[in-house]
Each structure stands twice: as structure tokens, then as C-alpha cells.
Amino acid sequence: xxxxxxxxxxxxxxxxxxxxxxLFAVYAERKIAGFVQDRLGPMETGRYGLLQTFAxxxxxxxxxxxxxxxxxxxxxxxxxxxxxxxxFIGYSVVPWAPGFVPANTHTGLFFIMxxxxxDALGILMAGWGSNNKYSLLGSIRAIAQMVSYEIxxxxxxxxxxxITQTLNLNEIAINQGVLSTxxxxxxGFWDVSDIGGILAWNIFQAPHLIVxxxxxxxxxxxxxxxxxxxxxxxxxxxxxxxxxxxxxxxxAFVFLAxxxxxxxxxMLGVVIFLGGWNTPLPxxxxxxxxxxxxGLFWGLFWTLSKSLLIVGIQMWIRWxxxxxxxxxxxxxxxxxxxxxxxxxxxxxxxxxxxIMN
Amino acid sequence: xxxxLFLFYAFAALAIGSSLLVVSLKNPARALFLFFITLFAxxxxxxxALADFVAITQIMVYVGGVLILMIFAFMLxxxxxxxxxxxxxxxxxxxxxxxxxxxxLGFFAVFILGIREWNNDMPxxxxxxxxxxxxxxxxxxxxxxxxIKFMTQYVLPxxxxxxxxxxALIGAAHLSRKEESQ
Numbered sequence: 001x002x003x004x005x006x007x008x009x010x011x012x013x014x015x016x017x018x019x020x021x022x023l024f025a026v027y028a029e030r031k032i033a034g035f036v037q038d039r040l041g042p043m044e045t046g047r048y049g050l051l052q053t054f055a056x057x058x059x060x061x062x063x064x065x066x067x068x069x070x071x072x073x074x075x076x077x078x079x080x081x082x083x084x085x086x087x088f089i090g091y092s093v094v095p096w097a098p099g100f101v102p103a104n105t106h107t108g109l110f111f112i113m114x115x116x117x118x119d120a121l122g123i124l125m126a127g128w129g130s131n132n133k134y135s136l137l138g139s140i141r142a143i144a145q146m147v148s149y150e151i152x153x154x155x156x157x158x159x160x161x162x163i164t165q166t167l168n169l170n171e172i173a174i175n176q177g178v179l180s181t182x183x184x185x186x187x188g189f190w191d192v193s194d195i196g197g198i199l200a201w202n203i204f205q206a207p208h209l210i211v212x213x214x215x216x217x218x219x220x221x222x223x224x225x226x227x228x229x230x231x232x233x234x235x236x237x238x239x240x241x242x243x244x245x246x247x248x249x250x251x252a253f254v255f256l257a258x259x260x261x262x263x264x265x266x267m268l269g270v271v272i273f274l275g276g277w278n279t280p281l282p283x284x285x286x287x288x289x290x291x292x293x294x295g296l297f298w299g300l301f302w303t304l305s306k307s308l309l310i311v312g313i314q315m316w317i318r319w320x321x322x323x324x325x326x327x328x329x330x331x332x333x334x335x336x337x338x339x340x341x342x343x344x345x346x347x348x349x350x351x352x353x354x355i356m357n
Numbered sequence: 358x359x360x361x362l363f364l365f366y367a368f369a370a371l372a373i374g375s376s377l378l379v380v381s382l383k384n385p386a387r388a389l390f391l392f393f394i395t396l397f398a399x400x401x402x403x404x405x406a407l408a409d410f411v412a413i414t415q416i417m418v419y420v421g422g423v424l425i426l427m428i429f430a431f432m433l434x435x436x437x438x439x440x441x442x443x444x445x446x447x448x449x450x451x452x453x454x455x456x457x458x459x460x461x462l463g464f465f466a467v468f469i470l471g472i473r474e475w476n477n478d479m480p481x482x483x484x485x486x487x488x489x490x491x492x493x494x495x496x497x498x499x500x501x502x503x504x505i506k507f508m509t510q511y512v513l514p515x516x517x518x519x520x521x522x523x524x525a526l527i528g529a530a531h532l533s534r535k536e537e538s539q
Contacts, residue, residue, distance in 0.1 A: 004360065075390060106498040107409050114413045117421025118393075124428055125390055140432075143425060150421070167500055 010102050014091050022259035023053045029315050036319040063248035068131060071245065075129030080246065080253035083122035087260045089115045094267050095170045097277045097299025098179060108169035109157060112268060113150075116223070119261070120146045123242050126254070130245040138241025141231050141326070148333045149222040149229075155341035156216040160272050162348040163206045163356070173276030176201050178283065178290045188355035196290035197282025201275035206356075208347045213273040215341050217310075220265035222329070224258065227318035231326055266310035270303065277303045365405050372398035389428050396420055407493050410503055 027042070027050065034041025042049030067073055093108035095101035105111060120143050127139020164172045175182055178196035186192045187207055192199045203209045222229035225241075233241035243254045270276060277299030281289035293302075324332070375394040382388040396419045403412035486492065493499060507515050 072384075072386065075387065105409070106500055107413055110410070110413050110417075114417035114421065117417060120425055121390075121393055121420060124425060128386060128428075128432070136432075140429075143429075147422075147425065168498075 014102065015088070018088070018091070018260045018263070019256065021263055022256050023057065025259045025262070025311065025315075026053045026056070026255075028312070029318075032312070032315045033319045036316070057252065060248055060252045065248050065250065068245050070131045072129045072131065075125050076245070077129075077250070079122050079126035079129055080250045080257070081122075082125060083119055084253045084257040084260065086115055086118035086122060087257050087264055089118075090264050091260075093169055094264070094271060095173045095276060096303050097296045098174070098294065100296060100299065101170045104168070104170050106166075106168050109161065109167045109172070109272070112169075112264075113154060113157065116261075116264075117146075117150060119257070126246070127242040130242070132245055134238045134240075135242050135244045138233065138238045138244070141238075142225055142242060145222055145225065145229060145231070145329060148330060149219045152215055152219040152333060152337040152341045153223060155338065155345055156212045156219065157272065159212045159341065159345045159348040160202060160209060160216075162345070162352055163202060163209065164272075165352075169271055169276075172202075173271050173278065176205075176275045177278030178294060179278075185356065188351065192282075195282045195284075196278065196294075198275070198280040199282055200278065201273070201280075203273050206348065206351050208344055208351065209273055211340070212344045212348075213269060215337050215344070216269055216273070219333075219337060220269065221314060221317070222333070224261045224265060224314075226258075226262065226314060228321040228324050229329060230318075230323060231329065262311055262314055263307060266314065267303065267307045269310060270306045274306055275302075361405070365402070368398045368401035368405070371395075372402060385431060386428075389424070389431055392427075393420055393424055396424065407495060407497075407499075410500060 030049075030052070031041045042052035045051040045055050067076060090112045092102045093105055093111050095104075123139050123142045123146075127135045127137075127142075130136070161167060164175060166172060166175075174180055175184070177200055178194065180193060180196075180200070182193075183191055184193045184196075184200045184205060186199045186204055188205075190199075198204065203213055225233060233243075238244070243251060246254055279290055279293040279298060279302055281293055283290045372395055375391050375398065379388045379391050379395060382391065396415060400412040400415040403409075403415060
């Protein structure tokens with residue numbers, strides 16, 4: 001029984017973390033939006049508006065759950081749970097620190113790709129269940145976008161996996177730092193197994209992975225339906241997209257799923273390309289910076305700080321770039337990113353055969 | 358009853374119950390969304406067969422791809438046609454149903470017979486492998502084995518499937534392209 005209780009505890013802690021992260025991320029987003037648009041952002045509730053999101057969530061929790069009279073009640077009620085559940089299951093295989101991974105499976109990366117695709121089904125369910133033209137249009141746009149952009153995400157992950165030779169996210173993270181059991185080559189010629197640090201990260205083990213990471217980052221931005229890819233939510237045309245009819249706790253779950261997805265893809269990119277929980281500081285001679293800054297709490301620190309940095313960039317992009325048109329969106333995906341990802345995949349194969357052996 | 362056994366029966370019950378509901382529900386939209394539960398439960402059952410790769414592929418391909426296409430096809434189809442479908446299903450033992458019941462019972466009998474025969478005399482090589490301990494355990498990494506098998510022993514079927522998928526892709530692109538006006 002102890003084992004089962006531990007699983008439940010880990011799940012609860014993860015949920016708590018995601019909820020807390022979403023609260024602060026919403027606050028950060030408003031502050032960043034304020035900064036970019038040369039205004040202050042929330043300032044009234046608490047000092048510097050720090051309690052604004054807590055006030056918002058209190059309001060959302062108290063609200064009445066309203067079912068539109070023509071809605072399919074079951075689908076309408078289940079959809080937010082599926083949308084959030086799909087993203088939440090994805091957290092189960094991502095490593096946080098050395099020896100600190102909720103589920104250490106050999107198929108971790110593939111598993112995340114699969115469960116995140118369930119998210120699309122939840123969005124379609126929400127759009128159909130609401131029985132509202134705007135919701136349905138928003139969800140159809142969201143699905144078209146997510147299904148298209150899953151291809152560059154998948155191809156960029158394949159390019160990375162050809163270098164790492166494993167689908168186990170824990171092993172991918174280990175093989176990018178001083179704890180690695182394999183030989184790590186910086187740019188393919190300099191053995192950095194003992195030096196570690198930023199030099200041993202995947203993007204520096206094979207430099208074309210920098211391009212792959214950019215493709216991955218852009219494509220996951222579209223998977224999250226974030227600006228500049230937020231035509232599913234386009235306020236000026238569709239009111240709010242697939243979550244137009246939602247209110248109260250259900251809306252809170254849809255929103256929580258969006259922020260959880262942002263953090264999940266940021267963390268996934270960090271684990272696969274940017275060294276996971278490995279420190280960016282290398283060992284320099286007797287100055288063992290990498291050895292000193294590797295460990296359980298350092299691992300948590302590096303994972304969190306790198307992922308939060310990526311989330312920050314996502315927010316910065318959202319408030320800087322204008323929204324794409326639907327045809328521009330598809331052109332970018334099918335004519336630029338997929339061919340580029342294919343070329344990178346070919347380079348990965350050659351790099352593995354010719355240089356890393 | 359341990360947890361694994363409980364989960365196995367839970368998944369099995371979920372798969373059977375939801376698939377029964379899929380074929381008997383009058384509302385096709387709900388039936389399609391319920392099909393997701395069936396596929397998900399089937400993926401769970403694959404996990405118990407230690408085929409985690411197949412389980413994940415099932416979710417990725419069927420839930421992330423095929424099911425969404427089916428829902429799209431449903432949304433784009435004609436409303437009168439759907440109304441017709443809703444009127445067809447009558448009583449359980451109506452004329453169009455009796456052949457299918459016969460077929461289902463036949464399959465069921467074959468399954469029962471197969472399981473009985475299997476329990477009585479298992480193939481020789483399996484028994485010897487079990488005695489030598491050459492079996493897959495839940496912690497084995499069989500992804501690498503799968504990759505090697507795909508590229509050596511099963512390379513011809515693998516390539517045939519990929520050519521087939523390429524044909525489908527080219528066909529779809531050909532059907533949907535704009536004809537040049539002459």
C-alpha cells in the first residue's frame with residue numbers, strides 16, 4: 001500500500017506545483033504585457049498587484065457553473081477535464097533532477113507525444129459540446145493547427161533522438177553532463193565527459209540541434225495555441241475560441257491546461273536540447289564547478305530556472321509579435337519548418353554515423 | 358487481488374462496456390467521443406501484454422489521428438444522412454442482426470476453443486524458453502530490439518507499408534489540388 005500512497009502523493013505535489021506555477025505565470029504574463037506595452041499591469045490587489053491572480057482564482061472558484069441550454073451537457077462537462085488530464089499525464093515521465101523522475105520508462109518521449117495529442121480531442125469535444133458557432137470554429141482551427149504542427153515537433157524530436165539513441169528522458173538528461181557513462185564529444189571532436197557544463201549539452205554535442213531546437217520551440221508554441229499562433233482564440237473574430245461558453249471552475253481548468261502545456265513543452269525542450277537538470281557551469285581544471293553544482297536540489301534549481309526562462313521567452317514573443325493569418329500559419333508549417341526538420345534529420349543521421357562513432 | 362489484476366479487469370471492463378455503448382448509442386457524436394475510451398482501454402490492455410510501444414502507438418495514431426479525422430468526417434457529413442442512421446437501429450433481434458449474432462457466437466466459440474487448446478499443449482519452444490528464463494520482463498527495454506527487427510527481419514513489410522502510406526499521401530495531395538483552368 002505504501003507504494004500506491006507514494007504515487008498519489010507525487011501526483012498531488014505535481015498538481016500543486018502546476019497550479020502554483022499557473023498562478024504566478026498569469027501574474028508574470030500581465031506584468032510582461034504591461035512592460036512591453038509601456039504600462040504598469042496589475043497594481044491594486046496586494047503590493048505590486050501580487051495577489052491579483054489569487055483574487056481571480058477565488059472569483060472563478062465561486063462562480064456558478066452555467067450550462068448553455070442547447071449544449072451537449074456530458075461532452076461540455078468532461079472536455080476541460082480531458083484537456084487538462086492530457087497535459088497533466090505528460091508530466092509523469094519528465095525528469096526533474098538526478099534520480100528524481102516520477103516514472104522512469106524506456107518510452108518516455110514517445111509517451112509524451114502520444115498523450116499530448118489527446119489534448120486535441122478534448123478541444124474538439126469542448127467546441128462541439130458547447131453548440132456554439134464560435135466555439136466550433138475555434139476548435140476546428142485549433143485542431144488544424146495542432147495536427148499540422150505535430151509533424152515538425154515529431155521530426156525535430158526524431159532528429160534529437162537519433163543523436164541521443166534513447167527514448168528514455170532520464171537517460172537523455174544523464175547523457176548531457178558529468179554523470180554520463182558515455183563519451184560526450186563537444187562539436188564532435190573534443191571529449192568533454194569530465195568537463196561537462198554547457199559544453200556537454202545536446203545542442204553543443206551536435207550543433208545542428210540548435211536549428212532543431214528553434215524548430216521545436218516554434219512548433220510547440222503553435223501546439224500550445226499561444227501567440228503568434230493563437231488564431232483559435234482570436235478575440236477579435238471568435239470571441240474566445242473553443243472556451244467561449246466556459247465559466248467558473250471549468251474555465252479555470254482550460255486555462256490551467258494552457259499554462260501547464262507551456263511549462264511542459266518548455267521543460268521537454270530543456271531536457272532534450274538544453275541539458276535537462278545539468279548545470280551550465282563546466283569543470284575548469286581543479287575548479288570543479290560542474291561537480292559542485294550537480295545534485296538533487298541543484299538539479300531542481302537548474303530544471304526550474306531553465307524552464308522558467310523558456311516560458312519567459314514564450315511570453316515575451318506573445319506580446320511582441322502580431323497574430324499569424326491562417327494561410328501564413330500553414331505555409332510556415334508545411335513549406336518551411338517540415339522541410340527544414342527533414343534536412344536536420346538527415347544531418348543527424350550523418351552526424352551519428354560519421355562523427356560520433 | 359493485487360493491483361495489476363484489478364487494473365487489467367478494470368481496463369477490460371472499460372473496453373467492453375464502452376464499445377457496447379459505442380454501437381448502441383443513438384447520438385453519433387457522443388458515440389465517436391466514447392470510442393476514445395475504447396481505444397484508450399485497449400492501449401491499457403496492450404501494456405499488460407508488455408507491448409508498451411504498441412500501446413503508445415495506438416494512442417498516438419488512433420486517438421491523435423484517426424479518431425479526430427472520423428470526428429471531422431462526421432461534422433462535414435450531411436445531416437439527413439445521419440438522421441437515417443439513427444432510424445435504422447431497431448430491436449436487438451431484428452432481421453439484419455441475426456447474421457451478425459451468429460458470426461459473433463462463432464468467433465466466440467473459436468476463441469474459447471483456442472484458449473483451451475493453448476492451455477493443454479503449449480508449443481515446445483515456449484515451454485523451453487520459460488524454463489530457461491528467456492522471457493520479457495516489465496523492466497526490459499525492447500525498443501532497441503524492435504528497431505533492429507524492423508531494419509533486418511521485417512524490413513520488407515516495413516518498406517511495403519511505407520510505400521503504401523506514401524501512395525496514400527500522394528493520392529490525397531492529387532485529389533485536393535486545384536485543377537488548372539484550360
